[in-house]
Structures are given as structure tokens and as C-alpha cells.
Amino acid sequence: MSHDPSFAIPSSASKNSEKRILNSQATDPNKILPMKYKWAREHYKKGVANNWIPEEVNMQKDVETWKNPKALSDDERRLILWNMGFFSTAESLTANNIVLILYRHITNPECRQYLLRQAYEEAVHTDTFIYSCDTLGLNPDEVYNMYSTIPSIREKDEFVVNMTKSIIDPNFSTEGTENIQRFVHDLVGFYVIMEGIFFYAGFVMMLSFLRQNRMAGVGEQFQFILRDESVHLAFGSDLINTIAQENPAIWTQEFKATLTENIKKAVELEYAYTKDCLPRGIMGLNADAIYEYIKYIADRRLERIRLEKVYNATNPFPWMSEVIDLRKEKNFFETRVTEYKSGVLNWDDESPANPTTPTQ
Ligand code: FE
Ligand code: MN
Secondary structure, eight states: OOOOGGGOOOSSOOOGGGOOSSSOTTOOTTOOOSOSOHHHHHHHHHHHHTOOOGGGSOOHHHHHHHHOTTTSOHHHHHHHHHHHHHHHHHHHHHHHHIIIIIHHHOOOHHHHHHHHHHHHHHHHHHHHHHHHHHHHTOOHHHHTTHHHHSHHHHHHHHHHHHHTHHHHSTTOOOOSHHHHHHHHHHHIIIIIIIITTTTHHHHHHHHHHHHTTSSHHHHHHHHHHHHHHHHHHHHHHHHHHHHHHHOGGGOOHHHHHHHHHHHHHHHHHHHHHHHHHOSSOBTTBOHHHHHHHHHHHHHHHHHHTTOOOOOOOOOSOTHHHHHHHOOGGGOOOOOEEEEEETTEEEEEOOOOOOTTOOOO
């Protein structure tokens, strides 16, 4: 029988110094203390501090705006729908990747604890689009098929799916330098490209509505998702860096060049998606400014995983970094839904502020 990393139990008491993220006989997946990777624990706690559910966000004004034919232009509706179309299926793609692929190979218990937390957050994000479709009365057949009917969305999804084909093979193992490279290559696809680049044009577009206090409920949902995703990206980057440090043989010039090329291709796909969402400038936004932003964040992602930056772009939206750092209790929404049943909304005006939430 082949070695199954999911259930590896070491034969003798293990030392922290012998533990590795991958292929470690010293790792007992059921023994979380003493912990080796403190960063995994920190990301877990940040995730818990950001806890939210979509029903906390008041959608009443959004419903009025969406149903009023004069309140939004055709271009504004297109932008919102395209982003709903991309995110609604991308969130479950990420959740499936974590549960079906990553969890099996990452046996370290503090990393697994984070993966469980992240999987839950992806379930909350998936729930957000159910809630938004439901409250706004969007056609689910339309929204949930956009990953196949809209070419610029399909190309992003296909890029990530193709990038992860090798490790989805049930016989894939992380033994040996080449397999570790395949694994890290795919981690870059999941964390850096999907969660770190492909979500960010959408975040800028949807948060621009929020800044104008229009479709602010949907905007707040995206703001909460953005904050979660920035932790997912940080965990993924620490995971990639730690695997690379523990397996220095993988980090060749050729491998680094491949990863950089993938990120550059992702930037172009994200630009194509942006032009499709936003064919004409609206709300002081245009596709070229967002392209500049995508290049700016791509450089940050490259540096975060110890690759050289390529674009030297400047950030046209410095307010985006403020949004990422905004604590939940500082959020400006005043009301929350206390009950949501078959389209009937009841509200109270209690703030969900949590003064005990630690700062990031
Ligand atoms: Fe997500
Ligand atoms: Mn995520």
C-alpha cells in the first residue's frame, strides 16, 4: 500500500525541529501542541477576529436601487452582474481545492486548523452570493452559468483549473523535488493567482460603489470578503515560503521564472476581465486604472513569495489598503438583518460592534 499522508502517524515522539510541512514522518496530524508554525496560528486567529455572516448586512437599500430601473445605468448593472458571476462560482472552486487537494498533502496540524477555518470562510462567501441573488432577485441560472457563458470569466477559471490538474490526480504524491515543485506551482495558482490577483479587480469595482454609498450592502459584503481573502493570501504566501525554505532544491531560476510567467499571464487575464466588466469608464473608474492597480498588486504578490517584482506600477487606489485594514467594529453600517425568511426582511438598528476584537 502506498504511503497516505492524510493519516500519517509517526512511530515515535516527534521533535518540533524535525517537523516539515511536506513529507514529514515527524508530523502527527492529531497533535497540535507544541506548535512549530506560529504564523499558521496567527492567521487562524485573524480569521476568527474577522468573523461575519452575510445576513448581518442590510440589503434593503440595495434592493430598492436594483429594482428601480432609473437608479443604475446599464454599464453599472453589467459591472455588478459580471462580478457576481465571477465570484459566485470562484468561491466554491477555492473551497473544493482546499478540501479535496490541499488538506490531503498538508498534514501539519496548525496548518490544517487554518485550512479548516479557511474552508468555513469560503462557505460563508458562497453563502453571500446565495443571499445576494436571493435578496436582489437575480436569476440564478444566469449568474451561476456566467463562468461558462462569459469568455473573460471562463478564461480565468480555466487558467486556475488547468494550473492545478497535476495535483488533483489521486495518485499524486509530494515526494521528490519535481513533485514538490508541482505542488508549490499549484499553490501559487490557488493562493497568489486566484485569491491574490483574480479577486482584486472585482474588489476595486465593487468597493467603488460602496465609497459612493450606492449598492452599499453588496459593497460591504465584498469588503468583508476582501478582508478574509487578504488573510487567505497571507497564509498561502507563508505556506509557499516555508515549503521553499524547507526544500531549497525546488527554488531554481527556471522554477522562479515559471511562477513569474504564470503571474504575468494572470495579470493579462485580469485586465481582459476588467475591460469586459467595464467597457466604458464609470464612477471615476476605468479599465486602464484598474490594470495599473493589478500590476501594482502583482508586484506585491511576487515580492511576498520572494520573487522579483516586474511592473513597478504605482497604486492608483491607495484607499484599497485602508479598506483591507479596517476593523469590523469601525465599519459604518448601522443596521443588520435579524431575520430573513422567504424574501421578508426584518431589521433592527443594533450595531454588531465587537469591542473585544483584537487589532491586526
Ligand atoms: Fe473566498
Ligand atoms: Mn479565499
